[in-house]
Amino acid sequence: MNTKKNPNESLIKEIKGSFYLFRKNRLAVVGLFILMSLFFVAIFAYQLAPYPEDAETSHFERRFQPPSLEHLFGTDEAGRDVLSRVIIGTRISLPTAFVVVFISVASGMPLGLIAGMLGGKIDSIIMRIADVWIAIPSIVFALAVSAILGPSLINSAIAIAFCAWPWHARFIRAEVWHIKEESYIEAAESIGASKWYIATREVLPNAFIPYIVKITTDLGYAILLLATLGFLGLGAQPPTPEWGTIAGEGRMHLPDIWWVSIFPGVVIFLAVLAFNVVGDGLRNVIGVEEM
Amino acid sequence: MPEMSTDVDGPLLDVRNLKIHIKSFEGLAEIIDDVCFNLNKKEVIALVGETGCGKSLTAKAILGVLPSNAEVVGGEVLYKGVDLLKLSEHDWRSYRGKELSMIPQNPMVSLNPLLTVGEQLMDLICLQDQPEIALLPYYIRRKKLKKEKKAYDKAIKILEDVALKPAERVMRSYPFQISGGMAQRVCIAMALLGNPSLLVADEPGTSLDVTISKVILDLLEQKIRDLGLSVIFITHNLAVARRISQRILVMYAGNVVEVCDSDKIFAEPLHPYTIGLKKAIPTLIQKEMISIRGRVPSYINPPRGCRFNTRCDRVMDICKLEKPKLVNLEGNHLVACHLYNRR
Amino acid sequence: MALKRYILRKGLEIALTFFSVTVIIFFLVRLIPGDPAYAALGESATREQVERFRSEMGFDKSLPEQYLIFLTNIFSGKLGLSGITLRDAMTDLLYYFPATFELTIVSMVIALSLGILLGVTAGLTNNEKVDNALSFFSISGLSSPSFLVAILLQVTVASQLGLLPVTGRIESMFVVPRVTGLMLIDSLLAGNLSAFLSALRCLILPAFTLAFAPMATIMRLVRANTIKEKGKSYVATLKVNGLPNSLLKWRYLFPNVVSPALTIAGLQFANMLGGSFVIETIFVFPGNGWLGVQAMIGKDINLIQGVALLASIYFIICNFLVDFLHTRIDPRIRFSEKAD
Numbered sequence: 001m002n003t004k005k006n007p008n009e010s011l012i013k014e015i016k017g018s019f020y021l022f023r024k025n026r027l028a029v030v031g032l033f034i035l036m037s038l039f040f041v042a043i044f045a046y047q048l049a050p051y052p053e054d055a056e057t058s059h060f061e062r063r064f065q066p067p068s069l070e071h072l073f074g075t076d077e078a079g080r081d082v083l084s085r086v087i088i089g090t091r092i093s094l095p096t097a098f099v100v101v102f103i104s105v106a107s108g109m110p111l112g113l114i115a116g117m118l119g120g121k122i123d124s125i126i127m128r129i130a131d132v133w134i135a136i137p138s139i140v141f142a143l144a145v146s147a148i149l150g151p152s153l154i155n156s157a158i159a160i161a162f163c164a165w166p167w168h169a170r171f172i173r174a175e176v177w178h179i180k181e182e183s184y185i186e187a188a189e190s191i192g193a194s195k196w197y198i199a200t201r202e203v204l205p206n207a208f209i210p211y212i213v214k215i216t217t218d219l220g221y222a223i224l225l226l227a228t229l230g231f232l233g234l235g236a237q238p239p240t241p242e243w244g245t246i247a248g249e250g251r252m253h254l255p256d257i258w259w260v261s262i263f264p265g266v267v268i269f270l271a272v273l274a275f276n277v278v279g280d281g282l283r284n285v286i287g288v289e290e291m
Numbered sequence: 292m293p294e295m296s297t298d299v300d301g302p303l304l305d306v307r308n309l310k311i312h313i314k315s316f317e318g319l320a321e322i323i324d325d326v327c328f329n330l331n332k333k334e335v336i337a338l339v340g341e342t343g344c345g346k347s348l349t350a351k352a353i354l355g356v357l358p359s360n361a362e363v364v365g366g367e368v369l370y371k372g373v374d375l376l377k378l379s380e381h382d383w384r385s386y387r388g389k390e391l392s393m394i395p396q397n398p399m400v401s402l403n404p405l406l407t408v409g410e411q412l413m414d415l416i417c418l419q420d421q422p423e424i425a426l427l428p429y430y431i432r433r434k435k436l437k438k439e440k441k442a443y444d445k446a447i448k449i450l451e452d453v454a455l456k457p458a459e460r461v462m463r464s465y466p467f468q469i470s471g472g473m474a475q476r477v478c479i480a481m482a483l484l485g486n487p488s489l490l491v492a493d494e495p496g497t498s499l500d501v502t503i504s505k506v507i508l509d510l511l512e513q514k515i516r517d518l519g520l521s522v523i524f525i526t527h528n529l530a531v532a533r534r535i536s537q538r539i540l541v542m543y544a545g546n547v548v549e550v551c552d553s554d555k556i557f558a559e560p561l562h563p564y565t566i567g568l569k570k571a572i573p574t575l576i577q578k579e580m581i582s583i584r585g586r587v588p589s590y591i592n593p594p595r596g597c598r599f600n601t602r603c604d605r606v607m608d609i610c611k612l613e614k615p616k617l618v619n620l621e622g623n624h625l626v627a628c629h630l631y632n633r634r
Numbered sequence: 635m636a637l638k639r640y641i642l643r644k645g646l647e648i649a650l651t652f653f654s655v656t657v658i659i660f661f662l663v664r665l666i667p668g669d670p671a672y673a674a675l676g677e678s679a680t681r682e683q684v685e686r687f688r689s690e691m692g693f694d695k696s697l698p699e700q701y702l703i704f705l706t707n708i709f710s711g712k713l714g715l716s717g718i719t720l721r722d723a724m725t726d727l728l729y730y731f732p733a734t735f736e737l738t739i740v741s742m743v744i745a746l747s748l749g750i751l752l753g754v755t756a757g758l759t760n761n762e763k764v765d766n767a768l769s770f771f772s773i774s775g776l777s778s779p780s781f782l783v784a785i786l787l788q789v790t791v792a793s794q795l796g797l798l799p800v801t802g803r804i805e806s807m808f809v810v811p812r813v814t815g816l817m818l819i820d821s822l823l824a825g826n827l828s829a830f831l832s833a834l835r836c837l838i839l840p841a842f843t844l845a846f847a848p849m850a851t852i853m854r855l856v857r858a859n860t861i862k863e864k865g866k867s868y869v870a871t872l873k874v875n876g877l878p879n880s881l882l883k884w885r886y887l888f889p890n891v892v893s894p895a896l897t898i899a900g901l902q903f904a905n906m907l908g909g910s911f912v913i914e915t916i917f918v919f920p921g922n923g924w925l926g927v928q929a930m931i932g933k934d935i936n937l938i939q940g941v942a943l944l945a946s947i948y949f950i951i952c953n954f955l956v957d958f959l960h961t962r963i964d965p966r967i968r969f970s971e972k973a974d
Binding site: 303323351354355356359384391392393395401403411420421422423425426429438478481491 | 739761865866867868870872873874875876877878879880881884885886889890893963964965966
């Protein structure tokens, strides 16, 4: 039997194995497909929307038309095609979600890293603040902030991002603790590696892999929160076609005019589901325990 | 309950051609491949092999606690003439604890962490010979049952039997409050309280300190002798196996490769794997630790022929084509190897 | 006794957290860019209006002074005048609190019981199809926007099918004298069975909608725990040694599964409080959530502060209760308290 092994072979085998695992989880594949479609729609929104001008303009003669062949999602109170608005809304909801998560990561991760690496008093202080911050339910916090700052998409995004940092800090700190227990950290320390070196070269790369799963699920949750705020009138303001805002506009006319609220809601559901399912699939591949 | 045979001469346990597959992410793992052995009354046999060779899985099959992704694709496990593999959960009630029982590997995680030792023991004492009982009737009848069975006194007694003193304190303790050695004794007490005929000991003492595990082994030996138990003793340690058992079964990659009387195993090991195992035990004279090269093969695509062929240093062409059968050489010494098969 | 020390310690923690929360909320309103005066009064407010607002709210004093006033006011039961209701914000909060309390408690019961039940079922079943279906159900549940579920149910069950009332806490034909503020209790106290049933019917849709996402989260965790627990050594060992299967499942496995789920339950409470804003608004269920939305829209500073404060306190207390329950169930936690 051939005992010599091509060194690349085992790496390829691992990647192949991961793909296989991911593929076996058919739900995750479907989720990935949905996500890719959403990205595609976001990029080519103006080309794909049947009535691209409807993001802005109104046609009051066409208002409140139920779903039909010309208007698959019906029209709203200003006669705008709901489908087009939802499609264009992709360009708002998706990037904003990414911005939100980015801010959370940028604020929470360094704090968690510091707390975990330095330990002691700094660790206790940071964790105490995080614990207190968590005591205020995130929607309450986000609502209060957006109300004070004035409701808008950016303000609600910032508000949501800043109430998510404790979770990120906690997560990274926990990962750092786990990794610190490993002996290769001791080895690095014993040969004189600085804390900074250890943090960036050893801890971060290893902590990052489960972190990706968390970030994926967080993206979904960000979309959900943004939409909820928009629905309540405290996020993106009309006529911005954010998914939640569109649904919120339709709220006054329920239950007869149901399509304005329900269709955007379903799209939100599909997007969040896709993120969650892909996160799950990644978790299966990486082999992390559910938190 | 199926009729058990009263044949005094036959073996207590007869495992025939056991084949078990496990469904996993990557595919179907054909772990247990045609395992055959038997256990006689009042005999202690040792099931020896490295981690992953399937000895625990075999034990689980015998005891009826295979995981849900495991499938028995062939074979029989005859206990007093009854095929245990075909028993329903209802039938199993009369066997569990009273005919068969088990001592687990890691005693600290083998007790419910949320209940005291005493509660768990008394539950077993009261309910072992009852049919299935629902939760509400249990709580209603609990006090009466405990009194009827004089459960508390019996529990104290069996704890003292395994040299746990003061027994009252252990009864009141939660599992995390007692040491590993004490927990192991509790597990032994639990296994013996129903007066079983067959005991499966799954690597008892491996999770304990060497000094403590020796004491535990002494206790176990004494109990086995006093109660005349028939025991399947699972271990990866050939030396322990030799000390505690009368016969040793060596398992590799889901097959029984050698069966031999314990006192002969060091004198004349036949199968190359057994020889390798013996060589790997460090002695006072031997200067280096000689390990067997290679690793346990994948169960999903097991190698054709003898499963040891990738690591054997006396491998021949036929080993890669044909699976060697377990053949009885002289004096009840069985080997599954082509080196000895050529008759 | 260990219990007394635990309560003392936890009491201290709660007090500390409470004060920290007041600090955060206080600074939230005063330090965020954007003038609260203009926010409340609108861009076109005149100078006198702004000045008057400022002095009324105490914005003209120094920050530490303001905080002290803020704190003493809270403890004397005042939160400041609400611009909308023209009463002290505390009065409004307390008036509308029972509705939210009723809603969240019933919701939590639904979420916990269904979540645990379905989670255990999914974990123990050998039927892959059942497990997959339940898993999909749970992941859908936590991906659903609450307003979607609310609207769907409202439109279909209430409006189209007419099975349940569309909005409100109790149907308009009933008048129940207010004793506790909890509609279910008050109607029983008044001896009015049909009113009780009406209140119950009004509670079903909002409570179920609010419970939906937390239930899904709990279900996922319980399922994962169940799968992990059933493979543990004590399950196999006790089973082999003769413990009846039903007892093994409910007295041995179940508490071990539920115990870690309890920590999640506390957190889910926070989500529920957040969700109550949407649910109470859609179902016109006048509680703190509904009040909060009105306050946000009207930019009523004192009311916003009050709602945030009350929500946090409610959450802290519920979290504490859950924590306490946890120590009762898991002796390991109970005894580790001693080590401190």
